[in-house]
Amino acid sequence: MKEFFKNLKDLLNALTKFQFMRFCVTGSLGVITDMIVSYIILLVLKSSFTINFDSNTNGLTDDILLGIPPVLGFVAAVIQNYLINHLWTFSKETENHRVSFKLFGKFFGVALFALIPRLIVYFILIHNVLNPDSFFNIANLGGILTGMFFNFFGSKFFVFRFRDETKQIENK
Numbered sequence: 001m002k003e004f005f006k007n008l009k010d011l012l013n014a015l016t017k018f019q020f021m022r023f024c025v026t027g028s029l030g031v032i033t034d035m036i037v038s039y040i041i042l043l044v045l046k047s048s049f050t051i052n053f054d055s056n057t058n059g060l061t062d063d064i065l066l067g068i069p070p071v072l073g074f075v076a077a078v079i080q081n082y083l084i085n086h087l088w089t090f091s092k093e094t095e096n097h098r099v100s101f102k103l104f105g106k107f108f109g110v111a112l113f114a115l116i117p118r119l120i121v122y123f124i125l126i127h128n129v130l131n132p133d134s135f136f137n138i139a140n141l142g143g144i145l146t147g148m149f150f151n152f153f154g155s156k157f158f159v160f161r162f163r164d165e166t167k168q169i170e171n172k
Contacts, residue, residue, distance in 0.1 A: 023089050023152050031077070034070075038072065041068060041073065070119065078108055086160070106158060113150060114147035118144060119143060125139035125143070
């Protein structure tokens with residue numbers, strides 16, 4: 001059993017050697033958090049309101065209620081992912097920078113931008129999936145995967161990109 005966990009750790013280290021793979025691992029943890037929080041919120045809303053899942057008679061109120069779970073799941077995942085990305089995924093870039101509200105604000109801004117295509121895909125899928133019993137998880141996951149690409153490039157090139165301070169000092 002000890003050997004198994006050592007091999008598993010070695011495999012994880014090999015897979016996460018590359019930054020995008022680390023981002024995907026972090027994102028996968030975010031997906032789990034997002035899906036759990038979203039589903040719990042959906043269950044709470046379903047027990048509190050009558051939500052019509054029939055896309056032919058779905059009104060604006062139902063769409064607003066159906067939009068709440070992925071947004072709250074998103075917020076929980078963004079907080080978690082910022083911390084993991086700062087401390088692990090982009091650790092080389094952030095080694096001289098502490099976790100901060102300023103960086104979190106930039107990360108949250110990128111994530112908000114990525115929320116737009118996520119919600120577009122979510123609502124397209126939610127109104128077009130044939131099996132109403134599994135619509136929510138499929139639609140939510142499709143939206144999450146769409147947003148992941150926007151998040152990676154925004155994080156890499158906007159949030160966790162720092163100028164080399166030593167070069168700036170030398171140039172002055």
